[in-house]
Amino acid sequence: MTLIYIGLGGFLGAISRYLVSKYINTIFALGNMPYGTLLVNISGAFILSFLMSLSMHKLEIPKNFMLFFSTGFIGSYTTFSTFMYETIMLNEESFTLYSFLYLIISIILGLIAAFLGYALGRMGT
Template sequence: MSLIYIGLGGFLGAISRYLVSKYINSMFSLANIPYGTLFVNILGSFVLSFIMSLGINRLEIPKNFMLFFSTGFIGSFTTFSTFMYETIILNEESFNYYSFVYLITSIILGLFFALLGYSLGRIGS
């Protein structure tokens, strides 16, 4: 039964990533940085940390929901492999500056929003 929750979450997360990333990229169509991937990874860092922190510190979140949401939905919504690939492609296409900015921005903002989400999830505990 756990695999069904993970699979359903993964299905919805992958579709959401595609739609959100496509929308964000259309807003910055002339930019060299893949903003769609950057956005979904930062959002995913925040949301996963927030939900996990809530589950640890304040709420009893059912195991099946956590499997659906954390492993399934967020696991497929965020994408480390695409992030790495896009960094390499930017570098290969001689956008060395953009490659570096994308890499550093992703790491710093991802960590910042993960910490923010975790901290917000702990409020009141």
């Protein structure tokens, strides 16, 4: 049953990643920055940190839901491998500035989002 929870979450997370990324990339078609992946990774960092903090400090969240959502959904929603590949491709295509900015912005905003999610989860709001 555990694998079904993780698999269903992964299925929904992968579809969500595709739809969110595609939508964001059509809205923010400025330069060559992969905004969709950037938003997915930052929002995933926030959501996972919020949920984990909430479950550690305020709520008793069922294990099956945590497997479904954190391991399955968020695990396939966030895209570290895509992030790395896009960073390399920006550099290969002579968009070195975009490559550097994408890397730095992703790391800094991802950490900020994770910190905020954790802090909000700990407060229980």
